Amino acid sequence: MKELILIIISGALINNVVLNQFLGICSFLGVSREMKPSASLGGAVIFVLTVASAVASLLYDYVLAPLGMDFMKTIVFILVIAALVQIVEMFLKKTSPAIYKSLGIFLPLITTNCAVLGVALTNVQDGYNFIESVLSGFGTAVGYTLAIVLLASIRERIREEDLPEPLRGAPIVLIAAALMSIAFMGFSGLSF
Numbered sequence: 001m002k003e004l005i006l007i008i009i010s011g012a013l014i015n016n017v018v019l020n021q022f023l024g025i026c027s028f029l030g031v032s033r034e035m036k037p038s039a040s041l042g043g044a045v046i047f048v049l050t051v052a053s054a055v056a057s058l059l060y061d062y063v064l065a066p067l068g069m070d071f072m073k074t075i076v077f078i079l080v081i082a083a084l085v086q087i088v089e090m091f092l093k094k095t096s097p098a099i100y101k102s103l104g105i106f107l108p109l110i111t112t113n114c115a116v117l118g119v120a121l122t123n124v125q126d127g128y129n130f131i132e133s134v135l136s137g138f139g140t141a142v143g144y145t146l147a148i149v150l151l152a153s154i155r156e157r158i159r160e161e162d163l164p165e166p167l168r169g170a171p172i173v174l175i176a177a178a179l180m181s182i183a184f185m186g187f188s189g190l191s192f
Contacts, residue, residue: 004131004132007132007135007136008136008142009139011119011136011137011138011140011141012139013187014187014188015143016144016146016147016184016187017115017140018115018144019181020185023115023118027148028151030106031106031148031152032151032155035152036099036102038148038149040092040096041103041106041148042145042146042148042149043145044088044107045110045115045141046142047088048081048085048116050137050138051084052077052080052081052116052120052137053119053123053136054130054134054137055080056076056123057124057129058130059076060073061129073121073124074117077117080120081110081116085110089107092107119137119140122136123136147184150180151176151177151180155173
């Protein structure tokens with residue numbers, strides 16, 4: 001049980017996919033202007049990454065590995081992720097058009113988000129079983145959500161400040177993201 005909790009904490013804090021591994025940066029910086037779209041994208045990423053990790057694990061363990069088709073894992077995982085993103089996109093379009101519109105191009109970009117594919121491939125590489133893969137995907141997605149919501153809250157606060165002209169816009173956002181990354185590096189010393 002301790003190992004399973006460690007997998008979640010490691011994915012969310014210690015090896016944060018955005019702030020430590022620097023994967024998924026485009027949606028992290030692009031959507032984090034406001035809190036609501038950031039939280040919505042985080043929720044979508046939690047769903048896609050958790051389910052993609054589960055499906056990828058099952059496909060790898062019961063189809064690709066037994067048939068000696070390990071070389072197909074990247075293509076198969078991309079197809080799984082694309083299908084899941086389509087499902088999320090259709091669901092949001094029907095149930096919450098405002099959130100769907102606010103996410104814009106970044107929702108379909110989950111398909112090409114290297115964080116989602118990276119987790120599926122890392123789970124296979126680390127030899128995780130089904131439960132470990134699902135928890136790794138969930139923990140990583142929670143870490144992504146935590147990072148994007150924190151950056152959105154910082155950006156909302158920064159918007160109210162009177163900053164020097166050279167720091168406005170992208171420079172201050174990148175500085176804030178860098179400071180968040182440094183803060184999250186402090187978690188790397190955790191040991192259980």
